[in-house]
Every structure is written in structure tokens, then in C-alpha cells.
Amino acid sequence: MGKGNKDDRLSALPDDILVNILDRLNVPQAARTSILSRRWSQLCAKLSRLIISALDFLPEDVSHTNISVDEVVKINAAAAEATESVLARRNPGEHTIHLLSTTFYLRDDVPIFIGNAVGHAMSTHLVENVEFSIRTGKDHVAEIESDDELVTWAREFMLFFDACPNVFGGLTSLDLGNLRFGESGISSVLTTCKRLKHLHLYSCDSGDGSTLQVEHANLSVLCIVNCRLAQVKLNWLPQLTQLAFDGWIDFQDPLVLGHVPLLEAVCLTNVGLSFNKMVKLSTFLSSTSVRDLKLGFCSEMIWVQPECPTESLASVFRQLRFVNLVELPEGYDLTWTMFILEAAPFLKELYMTVWDHVCHMELDEEKRKKLQYSENKGVEWGSTASDFQHHSLVTLVIFGFESEDYFVSYVKRVMAAAVNLEDVFLYSRLELECGNCQDLKPTRFPWTKRQKISLKKRITAGIESFAIIHSNKTIRADHDLKRRHPRCSLV
Numbered sequence: 001m002g003k004g005n006k007d008d009r010l011s012a013l014p015d016d017i018l019v020n021i022l023d024r025l026n027v028p029q030a031a032r033t034s035i036l037s038r039r040w041s042q043l044c045a046k047l048s049r050l051i052i053s054a055l056d057f058l059p060e061d062v063s064h065t066n067i068s069v070d071e072v073v074k075i076n077a078a079a080a081e082a083t084e085s086v087l088a089r090r091n092p093g094e095h096t097i098h099l100l101s102t103t104f105y106l107r108d109d110v111p112i113f114i115g116n117a118v119g120h121a122m123s124t125h126l127v128e129n130v131e132f133s134i135r136t137g138k139d140h141v142a143e144i145e146s147d148d149e150l151v152t153w154a155r156e157f158m159l160f161f162d163a164c165p166n167v168f169g170g171l172t173s174l175d176l177g178n179l180r181f182g183e184s185g186i187s188s189v190l191t192t193c194k195r196l197k198h199l200h201l202y203s204c205d206s207g208d209g210s211t212l213q214v215e216h217a218n219l220s221v222l223c224i225v226n227c228r229l230a231q232v233k234l235n236w237l238p239q240l241t242q243l244a245f246d247g248w249i250d251f252q253d254p255l256v257l258g259h260v261p262l263l264e265a266v267c268l269t270n271v272g273l274s275f276n277k278m279v280k281l282s283t284f285l286s287s288t289s290v291r292d293l294k295l296g297f298c299s300e301m302i303w304v305q306p307e308c309p310t311e312s313l314a315s316v317f318r319q320l321r322f323v324n325l326v327e328l329p330e331g332y333d334l335t336w337t338m339f340i341l342e343a344a345p346f347l348k349e350l351y352m353t354v355w356d357h358v359c360h361m362e363l364d365e366e367k368r369k370k371l372q373y374s375e376n377k378g379v380e381w382g383s384t385a386s387d388f389q390h391h392s393l394v395t396l397v398i399f400g401f402e403s404e405d406y407f408v409s410y411v412k413r414v415m416a417a418a419v420n421l422e423d424v425f426l427y428s429r430l431e432l433e434c435g436n437c438q439d440l441k442p443t444r445f446p447w448t449k450r451q452k453i454s455l456k457k458r459i460t461a462g463i464e465s466f467a468i469i470h471s472n473k474t475i476r477a478d479h480d481l482k483r484r485h486p487r488c489s490l491v
Contacts, residue, residue: 015043023049027082028056045089048096052086053103053133054079072137076105084117092124101131101173106156115164122170131173131198134160138178150180150203158185161192168192177202183210190216197221197239205229209249220262234258241265246296252277255284263288264319269296269326272303274374280305282313289319296326299356301374306339306381313343320344324482325352327360330400332378334410338388339381341417346392350414351483354400354407355429359436393418397479401426401471403444403455411469412459421467431475446471 022043027050055064057078062071083102090097100121104114111134121127136153157179161168168174171193179185183206190196196216200223205212209230214222220239224232225246232245235258244267248254257263266285272278281304295304307313323340334352341347362368368375396414401407415421428445446455452471459469475483 015046018043019046019048023047027052027086044086045091046095048098049101050086050097050099051101052079052083053101054105054135055103057082067137069137072105073107076107076110079104080110080113080117083114087117087121087125090121090125093126095125097121097125097127099129099131100127101129101133103133103135105135105137106153106160107137111156111160112163115160115167119164119167122167127170129172129197130167130170131175132171133175134177136178147180150178154179154181154185161189165192169194171196173198173200175200175202176204179204181206186212190214190219194218199223201225201227203227230254231256234260238262243267244269246270257285257287260288264290265292266290267294267296269294269298270303271298272301272374272377274301274372276301276303278305278379279303280307282307282310282316285316286312288316290316291319292322292324293320294324294326297328299327299329299358299361301377302328302332302336302379304336304379306336306379306383307343308339308383309342317344318346320347322349322482323347323351325350326483327357328352328354329377330354330356330402331404331406333380333406335413336379336381337410338413338417339383341390341393341414342388345390347390348392349395349397349482350393351397351479352399353432353483354398354402355432357432357434359434388417390418391420394420394422395425396421396423396467397425397427397483399427399432399475399483400429401445402429403446403451403458408455408458412461412463415459415465415467416463418465418467421465424467424469425476425479426469426471427475427479428473431473447473 054072054075057075058064058067058071067075079102100118102114102118104110118130122130134157138149157176158181168189169192172195174189174193174196181204185206186201186204190199194217196219198221199219202225205227208228210228211231211233212224212227212229213233213235215236218239219237221242222234222237222240223244223246225244227247228249230249231254232248233256234240234243237258237260239262240260241262242265243260243263245255246267246269248270266288268279268284297303317340320340323344325337328334334354337350337352341350362371362373393414396411396418398407398411411424411426415424428447429441429443430445446452455471456469
């Protein structure tokens with residue numbers, strides 16, 4: 001502030017710029033600015049993005065992962081009050097709401113209260129996108145005490161759903177978790193939510209071994225995580241572009257793709273057990289042509305069956321540009337991934353994370369035997385022709401790299417085959433951040449200059465390649481973003 005100047009530079013900005021700044025905040029943060037002056041208080045009524053989450057009302061000393069029932073009741077009530085208050089301040093029809101997003105719990109009459117407030121806003125304002133993220137208070141399957149609990153929550157949700165049909169008819173995004181519906185429950189939701197574009201289901205089903213059949217004219221993003229389904233049939237989804245399928249109970253045709261002509265980004269994640277049938281991607285993704293593919297292995301058995309180049313596999317991979325292989329088990333030959341290069345001639349980027357992520361793994365030996373985890377997690381593949389060449393791959397990124405022979409031989413093999421490869425980025429396992437566990441295993445990563453020179457000689461011996469090998473101490477921001485949140489970032 002200049003001497004004698006009562007206004008700071010921020011307040012001197014035009015309203016549209018200040019509103020743009022406030023739109024990047026959640027509602028509680030934006031509301032706090034209203035105490036600055038009358039002008040700031042009026043700006044809140046012009047916001048185009050209203051993001052109201054019960055979790056934003058948690059006390060600072062309370063973790064999001066450890067919320068008591070009393071705290072849930074309090075923050076849920078605060079979210080309901082904030083929703084009504086924020087919407088009541090707006091002049092009908094004056095400013096478009098591009099996004100109205102609310103996160104709340106299935107508790108008491110709060111959902112219906114929020115539903116009525118949102119419904120009134122939809123009838124009096126121009127609201128382009130409406131999102132509901134509905135929680136039960138049990139965010140992980142391990143926290144669920146019984147299947148009856150899932151049924152009870154589903155009934156609570158359906159009471160809310162039946163009370164606010166017009167609101168659900170205007171929803172564009174719906175996030176549900178830990179609900180066991182009746183036989184036609186999910187179908188009823190899809191039928192009513194005609195404008196729905198994004199649907200995220202976590203631990204939702206109609207009973208163990210049930211089948212989910214999906215038909216919707218506008219759905220573009222579908223995420224199915226840890227739902228105990230025998231089969232998912234995507235019968236007719238003409239606008240679907242992104243699919244995430246995480247955790248299925250059987251490998252006998254768990255996913256059937258019908259009319260999905262625009263599908264281009266797919267995430268598939270599962271824990272492979274010893275009795276499971278391996279997946280052939282040519283069958284799993286038949287009739288599609290994806291551009292972005294993410295495969296997750298949860299540090300357990302490789303569940304993908306390497307395939308020799310065939311017409312059906314080539315059809316599936318003909319548009320493939322980006323592949324991300326997540327949490328491959330440590331210590332196993334990586335040569336099998338070469339079949340992806342053989343089948344995807346236009347692949348440009350290959351990312352992989354090799355990491356035994358112990359806080360996500362079952363470590364108890366007795367439980368592993370009982371649940372039939374496989375002790376041999378690798379898969380063999382030896383059909384790649386010695387003269388095979390790939391002309392499109394430009395970037396190879398490996399997280400969890402070690403100066404072990406199986407790593408070195410794999411990088412050498414890719415560099416020899418990918419004749420236009422430009423960069424190879426190698427990152428240590430220690431650079432993989434995890435807030436829940438501490439990796440104490442020793443790592444063999446080339447930290448010193450001498451070690452890096454030695455590694456480069458080992459990799460390039462006997463091959464010709466112009467690719468630059470980067471063994472960095474810190475993960476580049478753009479690489480970390482793609483590792484954590486590639487285009488198919490639904491799980």
C-alpha cells in the first residue's frame with residue numbers, strides 16, 4: 001500500500017478478475033473475504049463456481065480419515081447451512097453458476113435439505129453443472145461392519161433420491177459409495193439422471209455376484225471401484241470417453257463392452273490371485289481403440305497375458321499413445337511389456353512404476369495363503385523379434401528404478417528397439433511419496449556421478465541409441481503429475 005493510499009492493489013482490480021480469483025477457493029474460504037468490505041461481500045454473490053464440502057468445516061486438528069459420528073453431524077449441518085446461505089444471497093438469473101458442487105453425508109434430513117436448496121437454485125438460476133458427492137462416513141471397505149449396513153445406507157439414499165427427483169434429473173456428476181441397492185436401484189438412478197456426465201461408484205452393488213448393466217445417452221466418465229460385481233456390461237454409452245474399472249471378483253468376462261464408440265481413456269486395476277484367469281487385452285478391450293491406457297497391479301501378480309501380435313490386438317492398440325503401468329511387483333522380468341510396443345506402433349510415452357507398496361499389500365503369510373495370493377508374481381515373454389523396431393516411442397519413464405540386471409537389460413532392450421527414443425528418465429523408489437508407510441528397504445540407485453556413468457555404460461554397451469538417460473534425484477513435476485493423475489485419473 002502506498003503512503004496515504006487506503007486501498008490495496010488487490011482491491012483495485014476489476015470485479016471480474018477478483019471473482020476469477022475467488023472462484024478458485026472453496027465456499028468457506030471465499031466467504032471469509034466478505035468481511036473485508038462491502039465490495040468483497042458483494043463479490044461472493046457473483047461466483048460462478050460454488051464448491052461446498054462438509055469436510056471443509058472440519059476443525060484443523062481433526063483428520064479427514066478419522067471423523068467421529070458427532071463431528072459428521074456437525075460438519076454436515078454446517079454444509080447444509082452454507083449451501084442455503086450462499087444460494088440465498090444470489091439474485092435470480094443475474095449470474096450464471098457454471099458449477100454447483102456439494103459433498104455431504106447421508107445423515108438425518110440434511111440430504112433432503114441440501115437437495116431442496118439446490119433444486120430451488122436450479123429453478124431460479126442458470127446452473128450449468130451440478131455435482132453431488134454423497135458419503136456414508138465409511139470411506140474404506142475395511143470399515144464396513146456388515147452387509148446390512150450397506151443395505152441401510154442404500155435405503156437412506158433412495159429416500160433422498162425419491163424426495164428430490166427434479167434435482168437428480170439435473171445432476172451432471174454423481175459420486176456414491178458403500179451402498180447395496182435393490183435389483184433395479186442403480187438402473188433407476190441412471191434413468192432419472194438424464195443429464196449425468198460423470199458417475200463414480202465405490203463399493204456399490206446389488207448383492208455379491210450381481211451384474212451391472214449400463215445404458216445412458218450422456219454419460220462420458222464412468223468409474224467403478226471395489227464393487228463386488230460378477231460382471232459389468234456397458235451396453236450403450238455413445239458419449240463415454242473415460243472408463244476406470246478397479247477391483248473385480250472374477251476374470252471370467254468381468255467386463256463386456258457394447259456400444260462405446262468414443263472410449264479413449266481406460267484405467268484397469270486389480271489384485272491378481274493365483275486362481276485367477278489372466279486377462280487378454282485384445283478380448284477385454286475388444287471393439288475399442290483407446291489412446292490412454294493405465295494398468296494397475298497393486299504390487300501383486302501380473303494379471304495381463306502377453307499376446308503375440310494379432311489383428312484383434314492391433315485394432316485395440318492402433319490409437320494408443322500413452323501407457324502407464326502402475327505398481328508392478330519388484331524383482332520380476334519386465335520383458336513382457338514389450339508386447340505392448342509390438343502391438344502399438346504409434347505409442348509415444350511409456351511410464352511404469354515398479355514398487356512393492358507395502359502399506360497397500362497383504363503381508364501376513366497365513367492370510368496370503370488363505371486368500372491364495374500368488375508367490376510367483378511374474379510372467380514370461382520371449383517372442384519379441386531381435387530385429388523389432390519401434391519408430392514412435394520418444395519417452396520412457398521408470399519410477400522405482402534399481403541398478404539391478406533385470407532393470408538394466410530391460411532399458412537396454414527398449415532403447416535398442418525404439419529407434420527414435422529421445423529420453424529415458426529413471427527415478428528411485430525412495431522418491432515415491434507415501435504418507436502411510438515408510439520404505440526402509442535398501443535401494444541400489446545411481447546417486448553419485450561415478451555410479452551414473454557406470455550405469456550408462458552398462459545400458460548402452462552393444463547398442464546404438466541417441467536417447468539421453470536421466471537418473472534424477474527428484475521427480476519432475478510433469479512426470480509426477482502423469483504418474484499420479486494421467487488423463488484417465490478416476491481412481
